[in-house]
Amino acid sequence: MHDIRAIRENPEAFDNDLARRGLEPLSASLIALDDARKAATSAAQANQERRNALSKEIGGAKKAKDEARASELMAEVARLKEDASRLETEQTQAGKILDEELAKIPNRPKADVPPGADEHGNVEYRRYDSGRERLSEGRQHFELGEATGLMDFEAAAKLSGSRFVVLKGQLARLERSLGQFMLDLHTTEHGYTEVAPPILVRDEAMFGTAQLPKFRDDQFAAGDGFWLVPTAEVPLTNLVRESILSEDELPLRFTALTPCFRAEAGAAGRDTRGMLRQHQFNKVELVSITAPEKSEEEHERMLACAETVLKKLDLTYRVMTLCTGDMGFASQKTYDIEVWVPGQQTYREISSCSVCGDFQARRMNARYRGKDGKPTFVHTLNGSGIAVGRALIAVMENYQNPDGSITIPSVLQPYMGGLNRIEGPNT
Template sequence: MLRRLMPGLVGVAPMLQSVGDSQRTEPPMHDIRAIRENPQAFDEALRRRGLDALSAELIALDDARKTATSAAQANQERRNALAKEIGGAKKAKDEARAAELMEEVARLKEEGPALEAAQTEAGKVLDDRLAAIPNRPNPEVPEGADEHGNVEHRAFSGSRTKLATGRQHFELGEAFGLMDFEAASRMSGARFVVLKGQLARLERALGQFMLDLHTGEHGYTEVAPPILVRDEAMFGTAQLPKFRDDQFRAGEEHWLIPTAEVPLTNLVRESILSEDELPLRFTALTPCFRAEAGSAGRDTRGMLRQHQFNKVELVSITTPDQSANEHERMLGSAEAILKKLDLTYRVMTLCTGDMGFASQKTYDIEVWMPGQETFREISSCSVCGDFQARRMNARYRPKEGKGAQFVHTLNGSGVAVGRALIAVMENYQNPDGSVTIPSVLKPYMGGIEKIEGLKS
């Protein structure tokens, strides 16, 4: 299994020991009460995910938790009652009765820690089991086992002539002398790259263009978040504990973010918002870090699958009744990037077997890559319902009705900058080997028309 680490970082840490323990304040990520009320619906949702029925097991674990809780509470209630009886016996100067009652209190105190430990352990077992169960898919999500079950939602063909084939991005970049994998490997190992000169500027231009469009036209607020986060933040967005092997650990207390979804979504953790504040829309351009532990042997050439890459992320926090519309809006925002770059792409609705762990429904945008003669993912836009909000304890107060409710969270790539760079290089390549700069990027490139000057 691939485990190359950035210089100065320690290995991927063991599974979180704190997740699910007695110190965690977040509610369960699945509502056990809802599972009890309709176990058949829960099991059917898991079946669509390709999983076995779990409601009976979860209800049994909840019964065990309730039994342990009742035993601990009964112990404490009896001790409280005995304290009053002891006071009455002493007041009546019945020393024998007081001594007898005090002996019972001592016995109950001795039993108390074991009962409390059993209560804590029963709660932890249930919470850990719930934490390992993926989100339930929306009913309209197509059923399927893997990517072959995905369904095309819509497609877009740019105004430029679509290249059927061409040189791959790394062939172009190395011919320019501006894409150096060997130097990166000497410093950091496999799955890193050094970009130079006009390619480095083109990558920067793409990121700035995306941010300007999302903030200026799509209503997102730009955020410059930390790229180091603690266990709780990674648990909140469901990178932990299930996907710990795909993450980079930095020191004893932090993780490098795999996507800005983590800090942007966690901006509302342990908060109660007013409905008037929603929706919240955030965007950020950050480095992202992924161990790619499960992708050994895949896309080893070029920049498609890197340990470190830049990405513009979109995150929305909204009410349950608006989350479906917000999902379509977010997808449109991501598509706008590719339309303005005049790139050919298609939108795929992911099937139940290909969706992410935290997602209820996901659209993938796949851009045409003539160098590979295929479409490749460049953005993934997901609605998560209240799945992440429960893990973060993020709520809002409705204008009408009593009590706080969980918000709905959404996230999407707006878009992956490195893959956009690849798409531009391959789709805008010319017969002489040069790469034309898309018109929307020229202001960010100082008016440069082309990247040329290929090595012989």
């Protein structure tokens, strides 16, 4: 959510930032809506002030036993009371219209975000090359999984339709091991607090992190005002909603491993084979709540935490700074981590780390009290630490052997009961 006061103070800068997002200028229309809200508020206040003044006059007239004057004044108060209800409704409606328009507008990009219309404008930030010999080609994960009989899309389709998968045996355990490994890493080495949050949330929580109202069609509604979480970012970030923290509590760092649910409404025809784009998937999420002056530093820290997962798995990846046209709605700046997948002979996104400034905090009314005692909106950050299903894909494809077997990365072997290899069909 944007601050209308900041827009009024520098409308040109606001419109310039929107232009970087590919949007038309909106400051003039927003200021006009704010003017209407202020006028409605002033009219309601004037009505209340006049009634207060008349009440005093009525008391004076009655004291002077001027019944005619008292009756005249009381009649005016009655008329003002009738107007008061209408004025209060107009005031509420004007504020609601302004808030609805502000809620539709994406966050303003930071100054160092590269310009661009889509993913082709993204810029490489850095890369990491595995110490292992990188496969330049190979079988795709679904070919490996189906050949072993441990990855079943046909059974999943019978149960739930397309974009679901059933994992069995050692592949199911490998996916579970990946999630546990990531949680252990982030809690023991990176200082995140593990949380087991609800995966059903209300409208207010989805609004707070900006999944609603704009991205309603991408979500799964569960009825009775509940939604299945598209990411644990929603419950973790909303842990601080409608609260005033002390500065000493910051930063707060949370992590959770949860199922995530996405309708993928805009992904028709994309990645229809395999596990890359599923309606249900597991992900380890990272969320940080910081003071404003610390959020940029925290963004780099979060990125490094997510990268450590891939380094310990010894996977080749690159980090991309997303351009203005490819950033998420709530983001000021986003880094994507893309892992090498030899089956597709390309890099694919496996983590996204974003700093949101006070954009989500305003929607949640999440603040902290600094040394000056004044409540100030916190800054929020979120990132994948990382997507478990996509990590499974990366491990399968990068650790595949010519006979169809899959070597277990050494860091995962303790989680696999010492198993160092998932046997292939030709083993």
